[in-house]
Amino acid sequence: MIWKLTLGGLIAASVAWASLRMVPQETGAPRDESPVSAMARADSTDRNELPVYDTEIDALAGLLDREVEERLRLQQQVDELQDRLDRLDGAGDTLPTGPSDPPPSDPGRRADRQNERGAVSEGALTAAGFSASEAANLRRLHDEAAMARLYLRDQAEREGWMGTPRYFESLQTIRSDLQSIRDGMDDETLSRYLYALGQPNQVTVQRVLTGSAAANAGLEPGDVLVSYEGSRVFAVSDVRRATRSGQAGDTVAVEILRDSQRIQAYLPRGPLGVTMSSASILPGDDS
Numbered sequence: 001m002i003w004k005l006t007l008g009g010l011i012a013a014s015v016a017w018a019s020l021r022m023v024p025q026e027t028g029a030p031r032d033e034s035p036v037s038a039m040a041r042a043d044s045t046d047r048n049e050l051p052v053y054d055t056e057i058d059a060l061a062g063l064l065d066r067e068v069e070e071r072l073r074l075q076q077q078v079d080e081l082q083d084r085l086d087r088l089d090g091a092g093d094t095l096p097t098g099p100s101d102p103p104p105s106d107p108g109r110r111a112d113r114q115n116e117r118g119a120v121s122e123g124a125l126t127a128a129g130f131s132a133s134e135a136a137n138l139r140r141l142h143d144e145a146a147m148a149r150l151y152l153r154d155q156a157e158r159e160g161w162m163g164t165p166r167y168f169e170s171l172q173t174i175r176s177d178l179q180s181i182r183d184g185m186d187d188e189t190l191s192r193y194l195y196a197l198g199q200p201n202q203v204t205v206q207r208v209l210t211g212s213a214a215a216n217a218g219l220e221p222g223d224v225l226v227s228y229e230g231s232r233v234f235a236v237s238d239v240r241r242a243t244r245s246g247q248a249g250d251t252v253a254v255e256i257l258r259d260s261q262r263i264q265a266y267l268p269r270g271p272l273g274v275t276m277s278s279a280s281i282l283p284g285d286d287s
Contacts, residue, residue: 120142120196124197148177191283199234204278228252228255229252229253229254251268
């Protein structure tokens with residue numbers, strides 16, 4: 001029995017050895033090559049393949065450049081959308097909501113009031129009731145902000161920090177400068193200023209949900225929301241922020257305009273239960 005096992009083992013070993021000898025040898029590699037020679041040959045092979053690696057690196061660098069360009073393009077679109085969001089709030093922002101909206105022939109219509117992103121015309125400001133000197137000063141401040149954005153973008157792209165927190169912080173500083181202009185205006189002046197910019201300055205109730213806080217307080221479709229807890233609201237986003245601040249359920253005074261009459265309503269802080277739209281109108285005596 002032992003010799004049979006030994007013979008079987010020898011046969012298996014012989015078959016394995018024959019199979020190994022039948023495997024093709026690597027091109028250019030001696031069969032009895034020493035370890036040192038093998039290492040030298042491998043090093044030489046790596047050096048010969050370096051041009052291939054360089055080509056791959058160049059291709060990857062090209063892809064990276066294109067990705068950076070695409071990121072910059074997308075960032076520009078984000079900036080443009082953000083500026084649009086600053087002017088538009090709610091589904092009805094671009095729709096007229098009342099007879100006080102300027103007619104298509106009005107020189108103060110939205111398309112003429114803001115011809116390009118970040119720019120405002122003196123004509124639009126004077127049409128909104130600002131004096132020539134006030135309009136010139138506001139135009140200058142807006143132009144300075146627009147130039148600051150251009151220089152910021154140019155520097156960020158040149159130095160490679162476009163789209164970074166540093167870029168957005170600097171952009172926010174520029175926007176804060178413009179915001180400070182609004183902070184120094186009273187409600188009536190701010191309403192005229194927003195109109196000149198083509199931004200919303202009036203919020204109108206479109207629909208009142210049955211059983212909602214607004215329905216219980218007597219709000220009706222067509223009511224204009226003037227203020228919430230004593231603070232003037234100019235856009236749908238203003239109303240939403242106001243309803244979400246403070247303590248939920250607290251009773252809040254809401255001033256509305258209905259048929260040229262100002263009415264005070266009281267609602268619990270929280271969702272009003274209405275659908276609203278924003279509009280940009282030329283302010284009147286009741287705005």
